[in-house]
Amino acid sequence: MSHxxxxxxxxxxxxxxxxxxxQVQVEYQQRYDGEGDxxxxxxxxxxxxxxLYLLAYDATGSAVASGGWRRQDRNDEGYxxxxxxxxxxxxxxxxxxLGLARRILAELEADARAAGxxxxxxxxxxxxPEAIALYLSSGxxxxxxxxxxxxxxxxxxxxxxxxx
Numbered sequence: 001m002s003h004x005x006x007x008x009x010x011x012x013x014x015x016x017x018x019x020x021x022x023q024v025q026v027e028y029q030q031r032y033d034g035e036g037d038x039x040x041x042x043x044x045x046x047x048x049x050x051x052l053y054l055l056a057y058d059a060t061g062s063a064v065a066s067g068g069w070r071r072q073d074r075n076d077e078g079y080x081x082x083x084x085x086x087x088x089x090x091x092x093x094x095x096x097x098l099g100l101a102r103r104i105l106a107e108l109e110a111d112a113r114a115a116g117x118x119x120x121x122x123x124x125x126x127x128x129p130e131a132i133a134l135y136l137s138s139g140x141x142x143x144x145x146x147x148x149x150x151x152x153x154x155x156x157x158x159x160x161x162x163x164x
């Protein structure tokens with residue numbers, strides 16, 4: 001169901017993206033005892049065809065959800081060749097329950113597949129049960145840890161093949 005929502009590809013440093021980034025960091029701090037997500041993200045990481053950043057806009061033109069993917073290949077943080085890493089999936093509280101995260105996720109998976117990526121990977125945390133439920137219901141499985149928080153007990157890593 002669209003609910004008058006439009007998805008738009010924007011730069012990661014777009015003012016609306018920065019606003020949602022600030023909001024998701026506040027939520028991380030609330031859920032993780034004052035800690036935000038310190039993963040380094042550069043806007044260049046989300047430039048097609050090596051990534052994509054999406055915002056969902058409601059009928060009033062307000063940004064209400066975000067999500068992106070960035071290219072990853074084999075490195076010392078545990079990624080593999082062909083990986084696309086999901087980043088900054090977020091829906092503002094007043095827009096939750098409308099299926100926006102699932103819609104953004106499907107678009108990001110399709111775009112990563114079209115860019116030749118073979119697996120979507122993500123890192124979330126144990127204090128985000130809604131996110132974990134979304135990913136499990138979308139075909140993701142728990143995996144060995146990778147990424148910035150791979151040594152943290154609260155980290156949960158998941159993967160999903162992106163077959164052609």
